[in-house]
Amino acid sequence: MSDAAARVADSVGNWVDSRAPLWSRPYLRLSRLDRPIGSWLLLMPCLWSTALASHLAGDVSQLPFTIVLFLIGAFAMRGAGCTWNDITDRDLDARVERTRSRPIPAGQVTVTQALVFLVAQALAGLIVLLQFNRFAIATGIASLLIVAAYPFMKRITYWPQVVLGLAFSWGALMGFAVVLGRIDAAALALYAGTVAWVIGYDTIYAHQDADDDALIGIKSTALLFGERTRLALAIFYGLAVVLISVALHLAEALWPAWIGLAVFAAHLVWQIARIEISDARLCLRLFKSNRDAGVLLFAGLLIGALV
Template structure:
């Protein structure tokens, strides 16, 4: 483990487009993790699944755009909440010591003001949706608020992330149809197990640091037994997604394309190396493509 001390502002690094932002804005972009878009993708994709499942036959481009912007905004809000909870822990972990709150680059008051701005933008987007989707969106604030504290009290924070991060499945379905149906909840369950799997891979990057600072995770809980646990999670993902497709009356093309996603997930299980942080990071990021293939499978099942 490399115990880190808070970094001065000059040590805060940004990549890509974030690095080109004005200096005064850059810390807020880093706080919202705009330099790491994989989290936004993984928040957006369940919403895309829900929109596709409720689409007739294509997802509404306007709704896809709203959910895309909403994913950027609400992922940012979630990161602010997470960093407010974790700023003391983050200072003690090498990978997170440079975050704007942990490093002192931003104050708690500045972070709270930024959080309010993000939530207001999120509200403006939410009000464009159906009543059922609005009610679901309001309800999502509860798991968003409590998730960051779960790593302190349970070995299963990844499960709480699964509940929170995949709220977009029923929301997307409700936005597309104005109502909810059992297949939307089955697809939500599929997404839950998907997140439980990929976030366990992600947590292996910080397993040793987490043990020393007292943070719990399924990575620490399962350790060397992670591979069979991951296989079970991903098998549940594929089987539940297939069941949701059957309930929704999707065509044969859905199962053919879903098979590609299943193969991609199986590859993650086969190549997992829990002591190789770089590989864990690559496998985690590979789930963006898995999510896109599942969305394509749903659309294919509607249009082919």
């Protein structure tokens, strides 16, 4: 198979297709390094909680090092999670137009090769995790059960986005565990708000595959909400803003953090106003824009911590 034919259908024109060595491309695609948006979205709650916990601690001296570790860990563990997802979903992926060109159903790598690659990425994540305190290490390991269960949820419930939210929001707890060595009420409120945010943006993402999913029996909130998606987004994004504001209040956050939250909320309102569930390209664009929303909130939290 030529490399041009081996490219993933919904990821073209990226650095993996044009610059990476040929032998590495299937593995980089398995870890989604050709589409790093998921890694950035996984990183955002880590950044938020690290900045907010540093504000509570009154100490930002470890902030740069902690952010670098979370950056490496987010990319490693998102890659591992995607590899696990592709292993468990290989038969389903082969039946969906957007995913049948992924490395395993396309025959670019075997399941055994993918498993070895999964272990390598997980070990990289473990090395990062071991740089933290014991409480943070235990907190990080606890997330693996949710990560392992997620790929199977779409087969049994219309709410797999909730389980994804529980996994992708774990960083909201990790920052507090690393910086403060504890998980307090502010961390739990931040976690709950982040879960609501993830449910919202992944519902947008799931609308790309809604027709194929319905045909092969995969469940999602996109199918559950259907034409009521705009209302559902308003509810979940509204919950996210309210719960994150509770976290800021409990942490006695300063004015820059509140400005960051206001801009974050405005971005979510823009997404709700723009959404057209029948437009797959627009759904992907709005989904990806959540990285920018997360950065805006982080900027406010970071400035608040530095102040």
